[in-house]
Amino acid sequence: MTTIITLITAAVTFGTVLMYGTLGEILTEKSGNLNLGVEGIMYMGGAFGLAGAFYYEKAAGAAASGPLAIAIAILSAFAAGMVASAIYSFITITLRANQNVTGLALSIFGTGIGQFVGEYMRVSEGGYVALSNGLKNAFSARIFPDFMVNIPIAGRILFSHTVFFYLAVVIAILMYVFLSKTRYGMYLTAVGESPATSDAAGINITKYKYLATTIGGGISAIGGMVYIMTTAGCVWNHEGLSGVGWLAVALVIFCMWRPLNAIWGSVLFGAMMIMYLRVSIPFIPTELYKILPYIVTVIVLVLTSMRNSRDKQPPASLGLNYFREER
């Protein structure tokens, strides 16, 4: 029993990272933009989130407060993600370049920037960038009081996580409400389904695409920051982050472009990512065990493409650029 509970809590920790990436990409894809740069965006979020918290602590010294550091880390990651996806938006929406290649370019660019910033901080700070233990604990602290965490079984599973997990759940619910219950969410969906129709209906296509893509990029970037500040222990670690962004893109398909599905979907994938550490299976070498999430992703991709129900399709204009005069 304890093994299962530990597995679930660890899965949630890693799943949170994926959840931000997935939620951001869902919002982006709803506008018809297929942003393959999530990998790069999450790298940038990780590097700039760490930089934000680190330089804040350097400036504030011992007076640095945990909540403020968390807020700064979130904001700087969000800003980095917005800038990165603004580049993508400009090139694909305004200049109408191919979305696939632009996304790949953003991946290369973003991983480069992330690495550059991470490395540069290390070199310029004399070899080691780390937050003080006080702040580190603030990032991985539980936010619910002990008596709730101590409720047998359910306490650990539901209340023992960091603030980032609950924030992600809130974002997921808000996004669900926005997309399916508000007028602007409907407009956004319409833009992603058929830009020409929405344009004729008087919806400002460009505005919706820009906003959805940049805000989505910002949300994805928070995921990178959460990884660096919780799992990686507030140290720049690009190896652990590599591949996460791509998994997030795959998860969007797995979740059928629905924010609420992202909650359990990312926890499930989080479980697969860390299972080799917690549950050993005899006769399967660790290295082969580690590729489990990728194999499952492949199977999921194949299965989702095989069944063809109408309500489980991507936004109809996904990956296509819109030019009014081109009919």
Place this chain on the structure above:
Amino acid sequence: MSSTENRTPLIRLAKRSEMSPRKIWAIRVCSIIVALILGCIPMMLTGNNPVEAYGVIIQGSVSRPVYLKQTIRIAIPLLGCALAIAPCFKMRFWNIGAEGQITMGAVAATYFALFWAGKVPHVMLLAIMFITGAIAGGLWALIPAFFKAKWNTNETLFTLMMNYIAIGIVAWLQGGPWEGRKGSQLIPMFSNEARLPQVFGVHCGWIIVLILVVLMHIYMTRTKQGYEIAVIGDSVNTARYAGMNVGWIMMRTMFISGAICGIVGFIVVSGANFTLYKGVANGVGFTSITVAWLSQLNSFAMIAISFILAILEKGATTLQTRMQVPASIADIITGILLFCMLSCEFFINYTVIFRHKKKEAKS
């Protein structure tokens, strides 16, 4: 003010008719220059003189024969892999699994290098490694192509996941069945029979890729299959209407693409590393996408572009040791290069029309 004037937007776009090839390439060269200028920004932000930094990059990559040879060694897999990606991208099949296809080609070649060395003559061993590498890479690429052809499975993510799977397999081989000394986590070095001979101081892989350049150019521009690929790239529906078997062409093209990547994998293990490890592809699969796209899928332009990117990569390591600029600057500049190249297509395809206030006021 007349109402017609208010309705005309300030900036308007229109499709441009054909541009002369010279003008098109002038715009592309300009965009590369713009990219190199934008690349100065991160250098300046970290307090380095960009002119000096570019100087170090050039110096560290081509100033001495030793450096030049190392740069060429980086360029060989880039060029080979870009050639492999070109037909896929031409038909809008987003194969980003070159990394995995290289790795699987390398695995197959390594198997024969480890277990068949000494049993067959030198040239024959290399030939076997070449062929099996190609087949392994091709089959690895065929898997996503099959599902794409059959069920339209998203190939971008599929090929990408195949990368991680291939790398995972090598990691397992490295620490498991093929491990040399126990606990070393290393596969033993190849014996001399399994190594590519050197020509002009660089392993003869460069001859192989140059031959591939010519072959690929002929394939893409002079054969029926190349034409089919181009038609699918322009419009799948047109291809179907013309009676082409799109799924079959996709699978065939991906097999060829994967096979070339597999050959690159063979060249890398047998010519440069003399062993297999999980980083064997070393990001080549991604950088070569840049090469392919920057050269507009033109085989001969790829020679120049892969050399430029190799200079950037080799020079960036020198830059790191000499000026403490992280070597990932190479990735940043590569990304900017791609951004600029993608953006400049806009100016080739569209014209920007500004509203002429005076003219309309008169009329």
